[in-house]
Amino acid sequence: MNAPVVETSGERTAEHSGGADASNSTEKRPERAAEHQVANERVRDALRAAHLYYMQDLTMEAIAAELHTSRSSVSRLISYAREAGLVEIQVKTPAERISTALQRVQDKHHVTVHVVPVPDSANEVDRLERVAMSAARILGQFFDSNMTMGIAWGSTMSAVSRHLQPKVTHNSQIVQLNGAANTRTTGIVYASEIMSRFGLAYGAYVQQFPVPAFFDDPATKQVLWRERSIRRVLDIQKHMDVALFGLGTPNSEVPGHVYSSGYLDENDFASLAASNVVGDVATVFYRADGSSADVPINSRASGPPLDQLARVSRRVCVVSGKSRMPALRGALAAHLITDLIVDEATVHGLLDE
Amino acid sequence: MNAPVVETSGERTAEHSGGADASNSTEKRPERAAEHQVANERVRDALRAAHLYYMQDLTMEAIAAELHTSRSSVSRLISYAREAGLVEIQVKTPAERISTALQRVQDKHHVTVHVVPVPDSANEVDRLERVAMSAARILGQFFDSNMTMGIAWGSTMSAVSRHLQPKVTHNSQIVQLNGAANTRTTGIVYASEIMSRFGLAYGAYVQQFPVPAFFDDPATKQVLWRERSIRRVLDIQKHMDVALFGLGTPNSEVPGHVYSSGYLDENDFASLAASNVVGDVATVFYRADGSSADVPINSRASGPPLDQLARVSRRVCVVSGKSRMPALRGALAAHLITDLIVDEATVHGLLDE
DNA sequence: ACACAGTCTGCACGTATGTGCAAGTAGCTT
DNA sequence: AAGCTACTTGCACATACGTGCAGACTGTGT
Numbered sequence: 001m002n003a004p005v006v007e008t009s010g011e012r013t014a015e016h017s018g019g020a021d022a023s024n025s026t027e028k029r030p031e032r033a034a035e036h037q038v039a040n041e042r043v044r045d046a047l048r049a050a051h052l053y054y055m056q057d058l059t060m061e062a063i064a065a066e067l068h069t070s071r072s073s074v075s076r077l078i079s080y081a082r083e084a085g086l087v088e089i090q091v092k093t094p095a096e097r098i099s100t101a102l103q104r105v106q107d108k109h110h111v112t113v114h115v116v117p118v119p120d121s122a123n124e125v126d127r128l129e130r131v132a133m134s135a136a137r138i139l140g141q142f143f144d145s146n147m148t149m150g151i152a153w154g155s156t157m158s159a160v161s162r163h164l165q166p167k168v169t170h171n172s173q174i175v176q177l178n179g180a181a182n183t184r185t186t187g188i189v190y191a192s193e194i195m196s197r198f199g200l201a202y203g204a205y206v207q208q209f210p211v212p213a214f215f216d217d218p219a220t221k222q223v224l225w226r227e228r229s230i231r232r233v234l235d236i237q238k239h240m241d242v243a244l245f246g247l248g249t250p251n252s253e254v255p256g257h258v259y260s261s262g263y264l265d266e267n268d269f270a271s272l273a274a275s276n277v278v279g280d281v282a283t284v285f286y287r288a289d290g291s292s293a294d295v296p297i298n299s300r301a302s303g304p305p306l307d308q309l310a311r312v313s314r315r316v317c318v319v320s321g322k323s324r325m326p327a328l329r330g331a332l333a334a335h336l337i338t339d340l341i342v343d344e345a346t347v348h349g350l351l352d353e
Numbered sequence: 354m355n356a357p358v359v360e361t362s363g364e365r366t367a368e369h370s371g372g373a374d375a376s377n378s379t380e381k382r383p384e385r386a387a388e389h390q391v392a393n394e395r396v397r398d399a400l401r402a403a404h405l406y407y408m409q410d411l412t413m414e415a416i417a418a419e420l421h422t423s424r425s426s427v428s429r430l431i432s433y434a435r436e437a438g439l440v441e442i443q444v445k446t447p448a449e450r451i452s453t454a455l456q457r458v459q460d461k462h463h464v465t466v467h468v469v470p471v472p473d474s475a476n477e478v479d480r481l482e483r484v485a486m487s488a489a490r491i492l493g494q495f496f497d498s499n500m501t502m503g504i505a506w507g508s509t510m511s512a513v514s515r516h517l518q519p520k521v522t523h524n525s526q527i528v529q530l531n532g533a534a535n536t537r538t539t540g541i542v543y544a545s546e547i548m549s550r551f552g553l554a555y556g557a558y559v560q561q562f563p564v565p566a567f568f569d570d571p572a573t574k575q576v577l578w579r580e581r582s583i584r585r586v587l588d589i590q591k592h593m594d595v596a597l598f599g600l601g602t603p604n605s606e607v608p609g610h611v612y613s614s615g616y617l618d619e620n621d622f623a624s625l626a627a628s629n630v631v632g633d634v635a636t637v638f639y640r641a642d643g644s645s646a647d648v649p650i651n652s653r654a655s656g657p658p659l660d661q662l663a664r665v666s667r668r669v670c671v672v673s674g675k676s677r678m679p680a681l682r683g684a685l686a687a688h689l690i691t692d693l694i695v696d697e698a699t700v701h702g703l704l705d706e
Numbered sequence: 707a708c709a710c711a712g713t714c715t716g717c718a719c720g721t722a723t724g725t726g727c728a729a730g731t732a733g734c735t736t
Numbered sequence: 737a738a739g740c741t742a743c744t745t746g747c748a749c750a751t752a753c754g755t756g757c758a759g760a761c762t763g764t765g766t
Contacts, residue, residue: 054444056487069716089441134409137408431723432724
């Protein structure tokens with residue numbers, strides 16, 4: 001009932017041991033019940049151990065004595081508690097520690113900036129990895145029971161998905177914002193993997209969106225968008241509470257997934273250049289001033305129009321690397337972002353205006 | 354500007370090193386500024402270290418390299434970050450883990466119960482200490498900027514105050530709910546110490562309440578209550594956002610402070626017995642059914658009437674030890690509590706109804 | 707009943723973190 | 737400028753924690 005479910009065809013990622021699996025769901029078979037009981041006790045003990053450890057500052061040795069077990073088991077219980085999201089750790093930045101320059105940026109764009117410290121020496125890959133890890137942990141604060149989160153999968157989201165902190169939620173769902181298929185693959189495996197990880201971490205239903213990232217013919221999109229199965233997903237997208245996305249940029253050394261995997265051809269790139277495009281969110285392109293109207297490719301894009309996106313109440317953007325700065329400025333201009341998770345160096349670039 | 358301030362006469366507790374002190378506040382002397390700068394940098398580094406440690410899972414060794422310092426300094430920075438409340442750790446209990454019996458109690462009394470695990474073998478003193486520690490950490494979630502918290506000091510509150518987790522708040526205040534003076538001492542030192550610790554932990558202003566715990570003559574109270582200086586405090590009490598209190602009980606092996614320190618004489622005890630009193634909150638007594646009308650001593654008590662208390666939006670009660678069970682039942686009957694922090698054994702007793 | 711696979715446990719060891727101490731540093735006083 | 741105090745730093749050691757491994761245990765299939 002609470003296990004994550006992946007709808008629509010698509011491979012299911014192999015899961016880590018211990019996770020409840022929704023498949024084979026003949027319910028209430030006796031072993032299942034016993035298994036459930038055992039898992040329950042484990043959670044019980046983990047919760048108790050975590051409480052004693054984090055709230056009462058006991059050492060694991062002392063906790064072991066109280067639980068009549070070994071210290072190493074306690075260590076494992078507490079690890080489990082953390083992994084299962086029973087323990088939540090936040091680092092809070094007091095308001096007065098925010099530089100006035102950053103404050104000005106925040107006020108101007110109505111955005112909350114979460115700065116991720118990364119040494120200047122780090123390469124782009126490490127940088128992304130670390131921003132993604134921080135983002136994954138911050139995200140838990142934005143998502144809760146009864147909510148819908150839309151995800152614009154891509155290389156940044158893939159990194160985020162690999163570091164998600166589990167959190168128990170009920171009646172929540174994850175919806176894919178843009179299609180994944182291209183001329184070479186159906187893209188479903190890649191996108192599905194990302195989506196599944198989100199679903200698994202939050203115990204949320206996953207709504208996939210089985211369409212190409214870009215249509216060849218806008219008319220096809222128009223037609224398909226009238227299908228009820230597709231409209232159902234579009235409708236969920238329209239009502240999402242949180243949108244999570246990275247930024248694509250045509251000029252990065254580490255180009256977004258969309259720019260490097262056969263989604264676009266030479267004509268397309270020429271067209272983007274002609275329209276002065278600086279970036280995209282979920283396959284929808286925009287210019288430096290934030291405008292996205294009259295960019296030809298957008299009529300073939302599978303992602304939500306930017307003005308629709310801007311109506312979502314929380315819009316979380318994860319950005320790493322200075323090469324995405326133009327894209328970031330454009331996204332801010334378009335008011336696409338309410339919460340920005342970004343590495344230190346990129347923020348500094350942003351402040352020089 | 355943000356330093357805690359203790360108003361009204363009363364000794365100031367010696368503070369730990371490093372704490373900003375509000376005394377001698379000739380502002381903007383150059384050393385102060387320099388000192389401030391240094392403290393600022395420390396917070397900056399601590400924040401960064403904490404971020405790298407808790408959000409990015411780096412080892413202290415790695416963080417030391419990034420910060421160009423030694424591993425031991427990083428260890429100290431992270432300790433500092435925790436002590437200063439820059440890091441917040443919560444252990445969350447998923448809803449489905451709450452037993453149905455407890456759920457019933459919660460629903461019946463409109464109360465959220467926070468169960469503190471304590472081994473049955475623990476003695477009353479340890480028990481109190483551990484409940485207090487948990488309470489202190491949970492409390493941070495209830496109190497924030499622009500809020501007023503009322504505190505009914507006593508032995509439980511004293512224990513809580515010793516374990517408070519600092520949290521940065523602005524424009525918040527702590528108000529004392531009942532007087533402290535008795536026939537033997539002014540009680541100010543003891544109460545002031547508790548209050549100060551709260552003020553220090555949250556950076557809140559402290560409003561003391563310099564009256565006796567119990568008046569000899571109700572008329573004196575009536576008169577004093579008309580004084581503007583007193584009415585100012587009473588007014589603050591009336592508008593508090595959070596009330597925090599323990600429970601007194603006449604029949605405990607570890608009696609509440611109020612019962613053991615010369616606040617009451619033999620006649621008083623006889624009177625309490627005659628009225629079938631089972632407990633008190635902030636010097637105001639009540640019976641098993643929660644009623645407090647016509648308990649003679651209440652007209653001489655310095656704490657807020659219970660019906661006034663019950664109008665506060667969040668009312669946090671900390672209880673440890675089965676001996677307080679009758680007092681707890683009474684307090685629940687009187688709807689005095691919205692959040693109950695209590696040890697496991699006592700909860701179990703509560704469930705047997 | 708037996709063998710097998712999967713899981714859990716405690717031990718022993720290795721790694722990571724906490725802390726007393728001596729030396730160093732900065733600001734203040736004389 | 738010297739001397740003082742209060743504080744910070746890194747080292748070396750002490751403690752606490754994480755984890756591979758072998759044995760115990762549980763449930764399953766033959």
